[in-house]
Structure formats: C-alpha cells, structure tokens
Amino acid sequence: MTTTTTTVLDASGVTMRFGGLTAVRDVDLTVNAGEIVGLIGPNGAGKTTFFNCLTGLYIPTEGKVSYKGTVLPPKPHLVTQAGIARTFQNIRLFANMTVLENVLVGRHTRTKEGLWSALLRLPGFTRAENASRERAMELLEFIGLAGKADHLARNLPYGDQRKLEIARALASDPGLLLLDEPTAGMNPQETRVTEELIFAIRDQGIAVLVIEHDMRFIFNLCDRVACLVQGEKLVEGTASEVQSDERVIAAYLGTPFEGAPGAEEAAEVEAAEAATAATTAKTGTPGTGTPGTGTPTGTDTRTEEEEEDNR
C-alpha cells in the first residue's frame, strides 16, 4: 500500500531581519496533513518571529511561505482566509464580550454578508448569523465551554481563556492551526487537558504547529519537532531523535566554553560527581563530595536563567 503525504504548510528559506539583527535565518519547515509539529528553542530563538512570518504579520526579508501549494499573501486576514489560524503567546480575547461573541468574531472571515445586509438585517444576513451561531456553539461544545457561552471572557478562569482562544481560532475553519505557547502559565492538569484537546483537533483533520517550552508536553504531543537556536534551525526529527540530540541539550542547558566564568567550578563539580559515582559503584554507598570545591555533591549549579529556559 502506498501512502501519499500532503504538505499543508511549506516554508522555505525564511529569513527575517530587524535592522542589523537576524531573528530568523534561512529556515525551512513543512507541516503535513494529519501532523502535529513542534517548534522549540531557547528564549529569543526566533520562534514567534517565524510564526509572524507564516501568518502575514511580518513580511519575511527572504523566503517563501506556501499553504496547500499556494504562496500566501503577506496580510494576516488573507492568511486566515486561506486556512491558517493562530493563537498568541499572550491571551488576546475581547474581555468584555461573552464567550460566544468571542467565537463569533473568529467566524467573520467565513461570512460573506456585507455591511448593508447587516445594518438592514436582510434575510441573507439573518441566515448567515444563525449558521454562525450554530457553528460557534458546536465549537464551544467541542472545547468544553458550551455551558459558559454567555459568560464574559474576562470572568473565565485562566485555563478556559486559553481554550476560548483556541475555539476562536477554530471558528475560521482552518486547515492548519498555529499555537504559540498554549500551556504557558497552566498547571499540570490544565496542560494535560490541552494536550488531549490538540489531539482531538488533529483528529478532526486540522494540522497543528505548536511552539512550547514545556518539553514533556512537546515530546508527548508531536510527530515531529524542530529546534531553533539563534534564528537557525539546528535540528529536526522525531521527538525521541530531538530530545536525545546533544546539540539540543546544549542549546537548552548551555555548555560552558573554556575560560568562561564558572567553567572551572563546573569542571570541578563534574569531577566530584564522577568520583562520587565511582565510590558508589565500588562501595554501594554514595560519596561525600570532593573536599575543597565548596560544592556539596548533588547541589544544583544551574542559574535561575537556565532553569527558566528549562521550564
């Protein structure tokens, strides 16, 4: 049996420069039908800038972005109309509108009725409005917010606001959904719910490209993962290939270069850990660390910044 792969998104040679800063450099990325693809990388790696290039918010300095074989016009509303929807890193809901109204806003690219039709409430407009409401309620049902359709968005708990953003994005009937840090600020339970939701979205035939810092979430979820570092695609592969790639580990944890502040101490800690491991192997009891290093065995030597990156 032969299986054919349909490429939904094809970004090739995408470069984005801001003055002297190259935020994204010559990045190629494809997303195929039925796939969930992850985009990871340390803070400032260029992930959001790349998303902005895909969705017409930025016009890439170089490169080309195609959706289902057609080059996309660099205008956000035309990209949405073509079939790509997105959410943002920071929640962007209409706080004083209801949950249902927020989803209806996301629906507008799929309604053709014009201003006069709306003002005069012509039959075509009423029909379109009813169909939109029906679709919006279906989406709220799917996302688990139907019972809160008339709540104001600002009164929703944080996890529900994130879900609502996704429902609003889905309202444009996309073929590809781009999610920018969908679990940021979520507790583990909310993160699991989001994971299930993304699987369900994929099962509805929508391809997904997701940026996230939570590695467990990404590696559980994605068929393929690409890692950006300083604007360049460093590695791309399956979850297990990427998570064991030394370059990715180094990009996240950082490798001290010779002579760097703290490099000497790090080497001493490494030696102490190796000595402890050797003692444990011989005697079966852990060692007590190397005297004179001032670093007890097992002390976490990561800086706060590195810990933040890991999260």
Ligand SMILES: Nc1ncnc2c1ncn2[C@@H]1O[C@H](COP(=O)(O)OP(=O)(O)OP(=O)(O)O)[C@@H](O)[C@H]1O
């Ligand atoms: N509009 C802009 N003008 C100038 N520089 C920008 C602009 N947008 C982003 N940058 C710079 O481009 C680089 C990449 O930023 P970007 O936000 O894309 O990274 P990121 O990988 O999404 O980071 P994070 O994980 O922290 O969200 C950073 O150095 C950032 O300061």
